Amino acid sequence: MIPDWAAERQNMVETQLRRRGIRDERVLAAMNEIPREEFVPVESRVLAYRDEPTQIGFGQTISQPYMTALMAQELALQGAETVLEIGAGCGYAAAVLGRLTARVITVEIVPELAALARRNLRRTGRDHNIEVIDGDGSMGHDTATPYDAISVAAGAPDIPGALLGQLRDPGVLVIPVGTFGDQELRVITRRGGLIHSRVSTTCRFVPLRGGEGWR
Numbered sequence: 001m002i003p004d005w006a007a008e009r010q011n012m013v014e015t016q017l018r019r020r021g022i023r024d025e026r027v028l029a030a031m032n033e034i035p036r037e038e039f040v041p042v043e044s045r046v047l048a049y050r051d052e053p054t055q056i057g058f059g060q061t062i063s064q065p066y067m068t069a070l071m072a073q074e075l076a077l078q079g080a081e082t083v084l085e086i087g088a089g090c091g092y093a094a095a096v097l098g099r100l101t102a103r104v105i106t107v108e109i110v111p112e113l114a115a116l117a118r119r120n121l122r123r124t125g126r127d128h129n130i131e132v133i134d135g136d137g138s139m140g141h142d143t144a145t146p147y148d149a150i151s152v153a154a155g156a157p158d159i160p161g162a163l164l165g166q167l168r169d170p171g172v173l174v175i176p177v178g179t180f181g182d183q184e185l186r187v188i189t190r191r192g193g194l195i196h197s198r199v200s201t202t203c204r205f206v207p208l209r210g211g212e213g214w215r
Contacts, residue, residue, distance in 0.1 A: 005037050008049040012036075016051050017069045024073045030099035031069050036062075039092035039120050056090045058110050060206055063153060067185075067203060068093050074174045074187045074200055075149040077101045082144050084166065086137035086208070087153035091117030095126040097151065104130045105144055107137035109209050138210030140166040147171065155183040155205040159197075160212035169193060176205045180214070 013032045022028060037048040040062055047054050053061035063071075071093070077083070077100040085094050088108035094117065098104045108114035114134045121127035133141055137152075139162045146168035152175035159177060167173050170191040176183040185200040207214040 003037075003046070005035060005048075009033075009036070012049045012065050016066050020066055022066070022069045022073055024076075026077070026079075026100055027069050027072045027096075030072070030096045031065065033099060034092065034095045034126070035124060036065070036092060038124050039090040039095070056113070056116070058113055060087075060089055060110065060113060062090050062092050063205070068096055070200065071151050071153075071174045071185070072096055072100060074185075075100075075151060075172050077149060081148035084141060084144075084147040084150045084163075085153065086140075086151070086163070088117040088132050089113055089153060091120040091126075091130075091132070093151070093153055094130050094132070095121060095124065098126055098128075098130045101149075102129060103144070105133060105141055105147075106130060107133045107135050107141050109134075109136055136210035138162065138208055138212035142166065150174070152176065152208065153205065154208035154213070155180070155203075156208040156213055159186070159188065160208075162212055164188070164190075164195070174200075176203050180207055 009032050037045045040048050053064050056062050081101045082103045085106040088106040094106040118132045138160050145166040148168050150173040155176040173188040177186050183203050185203045187200050189196045
């Protein structure tokens, strides 16, 4: 029997997101609209709305729904921004961000995953304002700098200087920082030339690969 995906999404929004403090109605609407089941492998679709990450191949995962929503909420997007995402994965988080803002550039270091993200975004009609780039996301992407917001979907040993250098003033960078197995989700804001950092929550992401990530 085919699951009622719309009901699954609504249940995810109410039980996994709203009850845990996701209050940005635009983020909740995006999470309720984007078909998460279309971004996971066919054999794993039954797991699409579970409260946990799901494997997508090549040692990578699609993040837990709550973490995708929290990171989007921390960016405080209004709709006109250009956003850089590091770690396209299967394209799901980029689709959520694309629903919230004007333009998304997402960089993926694994070529097969970059191709998967493009296919998923095209198939679901979400590719009109999202560009998937093959490359080392830890070094950012200088085509559209500076970015109003940057979201990093992998854990870094420290905040990459390249990403800070590509962040607009004012701007927001959300990134997991820590060890392989234990990280803090940090929210970095630049305003008036000053940099402020705060910890949003603890988390566990796959490691950021590349020149300013884990080698």
